[in-house]
Amino acid sequence: MLEVCHLAHGFGRQPALWEIPHLRWRGESLVHLQGDNGSGKTTLMRLLAGLEVPRQGTVRWSLDDAPAQPPPCPGRLLYLHQQPYLFDTTVAGNLHYIARWNGWRGEAMRRRIDEMLERCGLAEHARQRARSLSGGERMRLALARAWLLSPRVLLLDEPTASLDRQAVRDVAALVGALHASGCAVVLSAHQPSELTERCDEHWYIAHQRLGVATREAPLPA
Ligand SMILES: Nc1ncnc2c1ncn2[C@@H]1O[C@H](COP(=O)(O)OP(=O)(O)OP(=O)(O)O)[C@@H](O)[C@H]1O
Secondary structure: OEEEEEEEEOOOOOOOOEEEEEEEEOOOOEEEEEEOOOOOHHHHHHHHHOOOOOOEEEEEEOOOOOOOEOOOOOOOEEEEOOOOOOOOOEHHHHHHHHHHHOOOOHHHHHHHHHHHHHHOOOHHHOOOEHHHOOHHHHHHHHHHHHHHOOOOEEEEEOOOOOOOHHHHHHHHHHHHHHHHOOOEEEEEOOOOOHHHHOOOEEEEEEOOEEEEOOOOOOOOO
16 A cells, blocks of 8 residues: 655755645556656656655555555565666576575576566577667566566556567566566556556646546546
């Protein structure tokens, strides 16, 4: 569960990007966050992830029955940048590093990594340098690494920006599978796509406010 109260944020002397008087989210759905360029989507995600301290107001998460706490919530809440940082090693090496860090060892770890490579369509690239992957492959590797950590909530900042149609489709399938495995997702995206079509909740930033679309009050045109 996410609870946001009286949140407002801006930079320097600029007025607040937006105000969010109150937002409650059960942390189960697949959410599409939309808004114009510069409306503050990245900033909001960073605030939700605890990477930015709000000028005003509070963000609190209660995940897995833990008492409500401000972010970060290590291991349970992950933020993924649109150009994810990849370790300068092979594709399998990137997964290996995270799996070890998360406590996996030996044969069980190898099986888990192989399974993840298959699931993300990267088995053929296992020995390739991660930084030589295409944009779509990089995002799939970043999602695979995140998946290894079994997060409860994933915040995805423009995960399909500048990807072609097939790459968007692949990322959408992967995000859908992650969500089906029990990970709630908030993702920002400019354009409607196969990814946003999968979303079952829509938030939007307009006129310096965050809105939540409902059946009675759909997205503004
Ligand atoms: N660290 C910062 N210092 C000063 N201004 C910032 C900083 N980070 C963001 N901004 C400004 O805040 C505004 C919102 O930026 P943000 O990146 O959150 O928007 P966005 O909706 O994600 O945009 P886009 O869709 O183009 O990625 C922009 O005007 C941006 O220049």
